[in-house]
Amino acid sequence: MAFRQYKLGTVGVGLMLGLSMTITLMLPSFDFRSAESTWVGLDKALSNGRLIGFSYEDPLVRGANKPITVILKEDPKTGATIDPPIRAYVYKPGTPFASPINHPDNLGPTVKSLGVERGKIDQAAKASGAVFTIEYADVNGQEWAYPVNATAVKGWSPDAALATAGDQNSRYVGRGKTVYITEGCWWCHTLLPEQTQDWQVFGAPPYLGDFNGEMPTAFGSDRKAPDILHVASRNSSREWMMMHFFNPRLVQPNSIMPRFDYLWGRVDVDGNKIDFKKWRAEYDEYRRGLRSHPPEVPEYARDTEIRALIDWVLTSLK
Ligand code: HEC
Numbered sequence: 001m002a003f004r005q006y007k008l009g010t011v012g013v014g015l016m017l018g019l020s021m022t023i024t025l026m027l028p029s030f031d032f033r034s035a036e037s038t039w040v041g042l043d044k045a046l047s048n049g050r051l052i053g054f055s056y057e058d059p060l061v062r063g064a065n066k067p068i069t070v071i072l073k074e075d076p077k078t079g080a081t082i083d084p085p086i087r088a089y090v091y092k093p094g095t096p097f098a099s100p101i102n103h104p105d106n107l108g109p110t111v112k113s114l115g116v117e118r119g120k121i122d123q124a125a126k127a128s129g130a131v132f133t134i135e136y137a138d139v140n141g142q143e144w145a146y147p148v149n150a151t152a153v154k155g156w157s158p159d160a161a162l163a164t165a166g167d168q169n170s171r172y173v174g175r176g177k178t179v180y181i182t183e184g185c186w187w188c189h190t191l192l193p194e195q196t197q198d199w200q201v202f203g204a205p206p207y208l209g210d211f212n213g214e215m216p217t218a219f220g221s222d223r224k225a226p227d228i229l230h231v232a233s234r235n236s237s238r239e240w241m242m243m244h245f246f247n248p249r250l251v252q253p254n255s256i257m258p259r260f261d262y263l264w265g266r267v268d269v270d271g272n273k274i275d276f277k278k279w280r281a282e283y284d285e286y287r288r289g290l291r292s293h294p295p296e297v298p299e300y301a302r303d304t305e306i307r308a309l310i311d312w313v314l315t316s317l318k
Pocket residue numbers: 179180183184185186187188189224225226227228231235248252255256257258260309313
């Protein structure tokens with residue numbers, strides 16, 4: 001009896017080992033490039049630029065050399081109204097292109113042929129910069145999003161696109177994703193609602209094609225805080241984000257999330273020095289009931305890490 005149990009166990013372990021070896025040996029034959037890129041995948045790749053995280057172009061991982069995502073309400077060349085407004089991804093001369101532009105195979109077969117034939121993405125040159133957009137086409141009754149080199153197709157120059165959008169409609173999304181990584185937000189947050197009841201709270205799980213050419217994906221590993229893949233669809237308030245990043249306890253009294261006030265830098269939008277000590281003292285008075293309101297959160301300056309982080313949260317995470 002005992003012998004038969006051991007035998008069964010041995011066969012079981014053997015089967016499991018065999019199965020895992022089969023998976024290990026067979027998996028490399030799955031061609032990831034057959035996955036077609038979705039709109040989300042294109043949007044992420046084009047906003048993030050070539051790499052997020054360590055690279056020789058940005059050795060200190062400061063979010064340098066990133067494209068700028070702009071919201072266009074007018075055509076940068078003709079001035080014609082664009083309604084509804086669209087997103088465009090501006091690569092100034094010298095900014096490295098996103099991986100699917102350098103390697104269109106990463107887009108998947110259908111999106112690649114649309115991007116090259118109609119979108120002329122193979123004609124973009126890093127030295128002169130380029131502006132990209134995402135358009136839709138119908139192929140065999142199905143709708144596909146594909147990348148367009150608007151510099152070649154519409155004559156939009158990076159400078160004209162930036163000038164048309166203005167700072168008001170420019171979003172430092174790629175740089176913001178870098179801040180997410182360097183600040184270790186992924187230590188607590190995930191960017192991956194799962195195919196369980198999860199999606200009822202955190203929104204739909206992503207598709208395979210949402211990650212074409214994205215590196216790293218920053219899924220996160222262990223969730224200590226809400227999944228934030230779709231956070232901007234449940235909360236799109238810039239003011240709330242500002243208060244919450246400056247000191248999460250301003251809006252969530254028992255939050256364990258750390259303060260990220262240092263991402264404001266030294267000065268506010270008017271160039272005045274931010275007095276963190278005074279702020280803290282006033283906040284402590286408020287907590288002890290000696291003030292009726294907490295102190296105001298300073299308005300951040302244009303070129304700060306917090307601006308990039310909030311741009312990424314509100315533009316990308318829908
Ligand atoms: C120590 C863990 C921890 C770290 C690190 C952390 N957070 Fe959080 N975060 C939380 C917790 C817990 C909550 C829920 C309570 C709250 O809103 O403060 C939260 C809430 C949020 C929310 C609102 C979520 C919602 O569902 O409305 C956003 C957005 C957010 N965090 C972004 C970030 C970003 C960006 C960073 C990095 C700069 C970061 N967090 C770092 C723990 C963390």
